[in-house]
Every structure is written in C-alpha cells, then in structure tokens.
Amino acid sequence: MNEKSLNELNAGQTARVKKLLLTGSMRRRLQDIGLIEGTEVECLQKSPGGDPVAYLIRGAVIALRSEDSSKVLVI
Amino acid sequence: MGLTKNSTGLNAVDTGLDLKKFLPEDKVIALAGNPNVGKSTVFNNLTGLNQHTGNWPGKTVASAQGVCRHNGKNFILVDLPGTYSLMPHSAEEEVARDFMCFGSPDAAIVVCDATCLERNLNLVLQALEITPNVVVCVNLLDEAKRKNIHIDLDMLSLRLGVPVIGTIARKKGSLNRLMQAVDTLIEKGGNGKPYQVKYDEHIEEAVGLLAPLIEGKFGSKINPRWLALRLLEDDRALSEPLSKFLEVDVFEDREIMQQLNLAWQRLEQGGITKENLRDRIVCALVLTAEKICKGVITYDKNTYNSRDRKIDKLLTSKSTGFPIMILMLMVVFWITISGANYPSQALASLLFWGQDRLTDLFKYLGAPEWLHGAVVLGVYRVMAWVVSVMLPPMAIFFPMFTLLEDLGYLPRVAFNLDKYFKKCSACGKQALTMAMGFGCNAAGIVGCRIIDSPRERLIAILTNNFVPCNGRFPTLIAILTMFFVGTAAGLFQSALSAVLLTLVIILGVVMTFAVSKILSLTILKGVPSSFALELPPYRKPQIGKVIVRSIFDRTLFVLGRAVVVAAPAGLVIWLMANITVGDYTLLAHCSNVLDPFGRLLGMDGVILLAFILGFPANEIVIPIIIMSYMATGTLVELEDLSSLRQLLADNGWTWITAVSTMLFSLFHWPCSTTCLTIRKETGSLKWTAISMAVPTLVGLVVCFIFANIARLFL
Numbered sequence: 001m002n003e004k005s006l007n008e009l010n011a012g013q014t015a016r017v018k019k020l021l022l023t024g025s026m027r028r029r030l031q032d033i034g035l036i037e038g039t040e041v042e043c044l045q046k047s048p049g050g051d052p053v054a055y056l057i058r059g060a061v062i063a064l065r066s067e068d069s070s071k072v073l074v075i
Numbered sequence: 076m077g078l079t080k081n082s083t084g085l086n087a088v089d090t091g092l093d094l095k096k097f098l099p100e101d102k103v104i105a106l107a108g109n110p111n112v113g114k115s116t117v118f119n120n121l122t123g124l125n126q127h128t129g130n131w132p133g134k135t136v137a138s139a140q141g142v143c144r145h146n147g148k149n150f151i152l153v154d155l156p157g158t159y160s161l162m163p164h165s166a167e168e169e170v171a172r173d174f175m176c177f178g179s180p181d182a183a184i185v186v187c188d189a190t191c192l193e194r195n196l197n198l199v200l201q202a203l204e205i206t207p208n209v210v211v212c213v214n215l216l217d218e219a220k221r222k223n224i225h226i227d228l229d230m231l232s233l234r235l236g237v238p239v240i241g242t243i244a245r246k247k248g249s250l251n252r253l254m255q256a257v258d259t260l261i262e263k264g265g266n267g268k269p270y271q272v273k274y275d276e277h278i279e280e281a282v283g284l285l286a287p288l289i290e291g292k293f294g295s296k297i298n299p300r301w302l303a304l305r306l307l308e309d310d311r312a313l314s315e316p317l318s319k320f321l322e323v324d325v326f327e328d329r330e331i332m333q334q335l336n337l338a339w340q341r342l343e344q345g346g347i348t349k350e351n352l353r354d355r356i357v358c359a360l361v362l363t364a365e366k367i368c369k370g371v372i373t374y375d376k377n378t379y380n381s382r383d384r385k386i387d388k389l390l391t392s393k394s395t396g397f398p399i400m401i402l403m404l405m406v407v408f409w410i411t412i413s414g415a416n417y418p419s420q421a422l423a424s425l426l427f428w429g430q431d432r433l434t435d436l437f438k439y440l441g442a443p444e445w446l447h448g449a450v451v452l453g454v455y456r457v458m459a460w461v462v463s464v465m466l467p468p469m470a471i472f473f474p475m476f477t478l479l480e481d482l483g484y485l486p487r488v489a490f491n492l493d494k495y496f497k498k499c500s501a502c503g504k505q506a507l508t509m510a511m512g513f514g515c516n517a518a519g520i521v522g523c524r525i526i527d528s529p530r531e532r533l534i535a536i537l538t539n540n541f542v543p544c545n546g547r548f549p550t551l552i553a554i555l556t557m558f559f560v561g562t563a564a565g566l567f568q569s570a571l572s573a574v575l576l577t578l579v580i581i582l583g584v585v586m587t588f589a590v591s592k593i594l595s596l597t598i599l600k601g602v603p604s605s606f607a608l609e610l611p612p613y614r615k616p617q618i619g620k621v622i623v624r625s626i627f628d629r630t631l632f633v634l635g636r637a638v639v640v641a642a643p644a645g646l647v648i649w650l651m652a653n654i655t656v657g658d659y660t661l662l663a664h665c666s667n668v669l670d671p672f673g674r675l676l677g678m679d680g681v682i683l684l685a686f687i688l689g690f691p692a693n694e695i696v697i698p699i700i701i702m703s704y705m706a707t708g709t710l711v712e713l714e715d716l717s718s719l720r721q722l723l724a725d726n727g728w729t730w731i732t733a734v735s736t737m738l739f740s741l742f743h744w745p746c747s748t749t750c751l752t753i754r755k756e757t758g759s760l761k762w763t764a765i766s767m768a769v770p771t772l773v774g775l776v777v778c779f780i781f782a783n784i785a786r787l788f789l
Contacts, residue, residue, distance in 0.1 A: 022605075025164045025527070025605070026605035026607075027354075028160075028162065028164065028353065028357065029159070029164050029605070029607055030607065031354070031357040031358070031361065032159040032160040032162070032164075032197065032357065033159055033194060033607070033609075034193070034194050034197070034361050034364075036357070036358045036361050036362075037358070039361075044384065044387070045384075045387055045388065045391055045392070046393075047391055047396070047490050047491055047493065047494065048391065048392065048393045048396040048397055048491055048494075049491075049493075049494030049495065050494070051493070051494050051497075052490065052493050052494070052503070052606065052608070054387070054391075054490065054610055056380075057194075058191075058193055058194045058365075059190070059191045059192075059193060059194055060191050060194050060609060061383075061387075061609065061610040061611075061612075062607055062608070062609055062610070063490050063493070063503075063606075063607070063608040063609075063610060064606070064607055065493070065497065065603075065605070065606050067603070067605070068605050068606070068607070
C-alpha cells in the first residue's frame with residue numbers, strides 16, 4: 001500500500017484519491033470538480049516556480065497549490 | 076462581460092439584475108453552465124448582444140440579459156456567471172444560484188462542454204433538483220470531434236429525461252434547434268420524468284420527513300426535495316434570499332424546525348453528521364454523473380488532449396514559461412506602437428484639417444471670438460487629440476489581447492505567477508484581474524469577483540490601478556516616443572518603444588507585488604487562502620470576427636468617451652485659460668498654486684493640475700497639458716508629436732519631467748469610473764478612499780525620490 005499525498009506525485013504519474021484531509025470550502029470546491037474518494041488523478045505539469053501544479057481530474061486540468069494537494073491522500 | 080463597450084467604463088459598474096419583460100407572456104430563460112463552456116457565445120448568438128467571450132474561467136462575472144425572438148415569441152435570456160456547482164463558494168456563484176433558485180425562470184438551459192461532459196453533468200443534475208424545465212445544451216461539438224470524443228446525445232436525453240441538444244455555438248443553425256427545444260418544453264411540458272439523483276437510504280429517509288411538509292406549506296413555489304436537502308445541510312447563508320423569496324423565514328417556522336431536528340437525529344443514528352452529509356450529497360452527484368456518462372461518451376483516453384499538453388509544456392515549463400510571457404508582452408506592445416503610428420498621423424491630419432475648416436466657418440459666419448475659442452479651440456481640439464492619439468493604439472491592442480484571451484493563454488499566466496503572488500499573500504487569480512485592468516481598470520475591479528477570499532479580493536482591488544489601462548497607454552507611449560525614442564518611424568524606434576513600454580509595465584507589476592505584500596503585512600493581514608484554477612483547453616479564436624468586432628467596439632467606445640468626457644473637459648480648460656481674475660487666468664492661478672508641489676515631484680503645476688482635472692478619464696491628461704501650455708504661450712500648430720515635443724520643451728520639460736510624468740501616470744489615483752466601481756464592489760467608502768490613497772502615496776514617494784536623485788546627478 002503506497003500511501004502518499006497528491007503533491008508527491010511527479011509529472012506523468014497517476015494515482016487514485018484515498019481521502020481528502022481538507023475541510024471547509026476548499027474541500028467542497030474540490031469535490032464539486034469531481035475530486036472525491038476513488039477518483040483517478042494524473043499529475044501533468046509543475047509551474048516554473050514549482051508550485052502550483054496542474055492535475056488532470058475527470059477530464060479537466062486544475063492547478064492546485066501544495067498547501068492543498070498535500071492534504072489529498074492518494075494511493 | 077470582459078472588455079467591451081458594454082462592460083468597460085461606466086458600464087462596468089454593476090447596477091444589479093433588473094429583469095425587464097416586454098410583454099407579460101415573455102418567457103425568462105436562465106443560461107447556466109460551468110465556466111468556460113461557451114455560454115456567452117450561445118448568449119451572444121441568440122440575443123445578438125455583444126458580450127465578450129474570453130477563454131478563461133471567471134470571464135462573465137455579472138448577469139446580463141437579452142432578448143431572443145423565436146417562433147414569434149420573446150425569450151428573455153439571462154446569462155449567469157459560470158459555476159461548478161449551485162452550492163456557491165464565491166460571489167459570482169451566488170449570483171447564479173440565486174437566480175436559478177429564486178429568480179423563477181420559466182426554463183433553464185444548462186450549457187455543457189462536450190469535451191468535459193462528465194464534470195459538467197454535476198451542474199445539470201443540481202439544476203434538475205431545482206426545476207424540471209431544463210434543456211441540456213452540449214456545446215463545442217466541433218472541439219469534441221477534433222479530439223475524437225463521441226457523444227450519444229439521444230442516450231443521454233433518455234437517461235436524463237430532458238431534451239439534450241448538441242450545438243456549435245458559433246454556428247447559429249444549431250442554436251435554432253436549441254430554442255425550439257426550449258419553446259416546446261415550455262409550451263407542452265416535458266415527458267414528466269426528469270432524472271432525480273438518489274442519495275443513500277438514510278438521506279432519502281430524512282428528505283422524506285421534510286419534503287411533504289414543505290410541499291404543504293409552499294406548494295409548487297419551490298422544489299420540496301431541493302429545499303429539504305438545503306435545510307438538512309443547515310446552509311444558513313441561504314436563509315436571507317430564501318426568506319425573501321418565500322416571504323417567510325423558514326428557519327423560524329416551528330413545524331419545519333421540529334421536523335428538521337427529527338431528521339437530523341435520524342441521520343445521526345445512521346452515522347451521518349451535518350459535516351459528512353454535504354460530503355455524501357456531493358459524492359452522490361459526482362458518481363451519478365459518472366454513471367450516466369458510461370456508454371454515452373466514447374474517447375481515447377491517451378490521445379484526446381495530447382496537443383494541449385504539448386502546448387502547456389511550452390508555455391509553463393521552467394525554462395520557457397517566463398521568457399515567452401515577457402516576449403509575448405513585448406510583441407503585443409510593438410505591434411500596437413508600430414501599427415498605430417500611421418493611423419494616428421492620418422487621423423491627426425484629418426481632424427486638424429477639420430479644425431481649420433471649422434475656423435473658416437466661424438469666420439464666415441462672423442461668430443464672436445470667444446465662441447470660436449470655446450467650441451473650436453476648446454471642445455473640438457481636445458476631442459481631436461483624444462481620437463487621433465487614443466483610438467489607433469486601443470483599436471490594435473484590444474483585439475490582440477482579446478485573441479490571447481480567447482486562445483486560453485491567460486490562465487497559464489496566472490499559473491506561472493501564482494507562486495509569487497502567494498509570497499505576497501495574494502492570489503494567483505490577481506494576474507487575471509490585472510490583465511483585465513490593462514483594458515480598463517473598472518472592468519478589472521469587477522473581475523476581482525473571481526477571487527474567493529475577501530481579503531485577497533481587496534488586495535487585488537487596491538492594486539489594480541498599478542496596471543495602466545488603455546486610457547493611460549497612449550500617454551505613456553507618447554511620452555516615450557517624444558523623449559526617448561525619437562519621432563522618426565522606423566523598425567528600431569518602434570522596437571525600442573515596445574521594450575521601454577514593457578519595462579514600464581513590469582515596473583507596475585513589480586509595484587503590484589510589493590504593495591500587495593505590504594498590504595498583507597499591515598492593513599490586510601492574513602494567510603494565503605486556497606486556490607484552484609482551471610486551465611481550460613486551448614481553443615482556436617475566431618480571428619476575423621474578433622478583430623472586426625473589437626475594432627468596431629473600440630472605435631465606438633473611444634468616440635463616445637471623447638464626446639462625453641473630453642469635450643466638456645476641453646470647454647472647462649478653455650474657460651479656465653480665458654477667464655482672468657486679477658492679473659492671471661484661472662488656469663494660471665491654479666497651476667501656480669500647484670507649481671512648487673509639482674516641482675518637488677519632478678513635474679510642474681500644469682502637469683499636476685492636468686492629473687487632477689483628468690480624474691473623470693485618464694485619456695484627457697495630455698490634452699489638458701497641451702491646452703494649458705498653449706493658452707499661456709504663443710499659438711503653435713500642433714500636427715504631430717515632434718511639434719508637441721517642442722511645445723513641452725519650451726515649457727521647461729526635460730527627460731526628468733518626462734519620466735516623472737510617466738511614473739505619476741502609472742502611480743496615481745484611479746479614475747472616477749474606477750472609484751465608482753470600487754465603491755460598488757466593496758460597498759465601503761473607507762476602502763474606496765484607501766484605494767485612492769494607496770497608488771497616490773506610491774506615486775508621490777516614487778516621483779519625489781526619483782526626481783530629486785536624478786537632479787543630484789545632473
């Protein structure tokens with residue numbers, strides 16, 4: 001069982017969401033765009049500064065900051 | 076929304092949604108959908124209005140309405156801001172939710188992006204919980220075809236229980252079928268079985284406890300299932316608009332609260348707290364969307380978005396991202412400057428020829444000197460300047476910027492810059508609002524609605540003025556050309572202008588970061604908030620259409636502004652220059668008073684007065700300066716920039732004056748329209764005052780330091 005957080009993925013890697021540790025409106029916002037338990041996520045591209053990072057979530061490309069992606073557990 | 080005649084300048088100030096029906100039997104149709112699905116294109120093409128359609132999430136931030144005639148009937152379309160959900164997280168999402176739920180539309184069209192249908196379906200399912208009269212519009216079918224994504228529209232319609240129409244919004248034919256479906260739906264009603272999302276048994280039980288009671292009290296005014304779910308979620312933010320709509324405070328109703336508490340108890344027994352209730356509801360929506368799409372959408376997972384990925388690698392990678400951004404900026408400016416040269420000269424010649432003809436006319440009619448002065452030398456001359464100098468650059472810059480927006484490039488800029496915004500405790504989306512500010516600062520302020528955190532939104536609002544709007548561009552370009560580049564038109568000259576202008580803009584951007592940081596440490600303390608930015612697929616812009624529409628739009632805008640603002644300003648200046656009090660004209664009095672202060676800052680009294688009188692609109696600052704100098708000196712034929720330069724030099728301008736004026740133009744109080752917009756958006760006089768003070772303070776400090784240090788070395 002390789003449990004890690006979303007921000008540990010490198011470009012090109014894919015994983016499934018295990019658990020969302022975020023709370024409040026950010027949690028809901030991510031759920032609204034489809035990031036729920038079991039969703040497959042692909043890490044696409046880091047920005048020039050290294051953060052934020054673009055992820056492929058249910059067909060859309062969403063950029064997330066590491067503060068938030070570190071709170072998404074994936075396997 | 077975006078940067079059009081209807082959304083910049085005074086039209087940027089949001090006066091709220093005021094639904095206007097022509098006839099009582101007109102039908103109101105809400106136009107909802109995720110951000111960036113082409114909703115505004117659908118709206119434009121159905122109503123014939125010109126609402127700009129850019130390619131980045133958050134473009135439409137206010138509601139707009141228009142009329143579409145179909146089958147001899149009027150349909151009032153209301154274009155809502157794009158939202159991912161009807162459970163709102165931001166001001167613009169609230170606007171959409173409020174209209175869908177409480178605006179009582181006769182039907183709703185939910186526009187979906189065919190290349191991202193599953194995610195879009197979330198909103199459709201939520202819409203179906205509010206009203207059965209929904210038509211699903213699957214847009215961007217041509218993009219889907221290009222990516223080899225195939226959608227079975229009939230199967231989707233069968234599963235959802237509502238009409239599903241595929242469209243290519245740019246092509247009006249497909250939109251006719253859409254309106255036909257809407258018309259039929261309203262006239263004949265649907266087949267009666269729109270899909271309702273099923274939640275797990277405990278939640279359904281809880282809903283069952285509340286829904287009948289709600290139905291009994293409010294009948295068909297509101298969907299009982301929907302309200303039951305929102306009550307269970309204990310969404311207190313909903314309370315106000317809900318109470319207004321139902322004319323009753325639901326949370327105060329004894330019977331309802333009793334049932335609600337019972338329902339909560341039952342949920343707890345089933346292991347569901349209020350917190351994870353929301354989780355389960357959203358999960359059910361997402362998974363239902365996934366289930367419905369299985370078999371409806373067919374595509375090749377590995378190749379469908381490979382082109383977009385390749386382009387993104389180029390535009391956002393470590394080595395090429397920033398250089399391309401800066402290069403892009405420089406190229407845009409270079410095209411603007413070199414392209415505007417000839418048209419400006421041509422316009423100037425034409426309009427000043429016109430001035431001579433007018434003078435002849437006045438002489439022929441034997442009109443008094445003062446009338447000729449006021450109308451021709453005052454009003455006409457300022458208008459002529461504004462049109463000939465402001466129009467060509469604007470007419471070139473806007474279309475280019477619009478093309479970049481339509482492509483989808485701007486979110487990538489926000490993506491690249493977010494890290495630095497985060498360091499200043501601001502939000503990367505501020506880059507987008509700054510981009511809008513390039514066009515018009517007032518529009519940029521309204522654009523700040525896309526920033527969720529109120530603190531970060533305020534920072535974006537307070538610093539938006541550091542980005543020079545199109546009214547200030549020509550001022551900067553004119554000064555750069557006159558003093559630093561030379562007025563000869565050549566490749567080297569225009570390239571140098573572009574580079575220098577880019578440097579000035581970069582200075583503005585750096586100041587934005589610095590001031591954002593300072594604000595975060597002082598009056599707007601706080602921590603960086605959460606941030607999720609969608610990078611939309613690249614879309615080919617309709618180049619011809621954008622260019623033509625933008626040029627036309629800009630021309631009307633500039634001419635309109637010239638009449639409304641520049642003309643009266645010209646009159647005022649002429650009056651001030653010709654009414655003598657004591658030994659001096661009013662103009663001389665004012666500029667003399669301001670002179671010592673102006674000189675401290677590297678400028679003079681006339682320039683400072685011009686900035687003050689330029690409060691209504693930035694583009695009249697240089698005309699006021701010209702007029703003031705000409706009023707106090709000998710009359711000079713002003714045909715082009717080199718004679719203007721002579722005029723300025725005769726009045727004491729050095730390169731220090733030029734730079735100080737440019738710096739002050741970059742860093743001074745926002746124009747009246749922007750101030751009005753800030754007042755409306757923040758609802759606070761205090762913040763409006765601060766928004767005027769911050770750039771002014773920066774300007775005073777920067778000019779003072781620069782002018783005095785530069786003088787030391789001269």
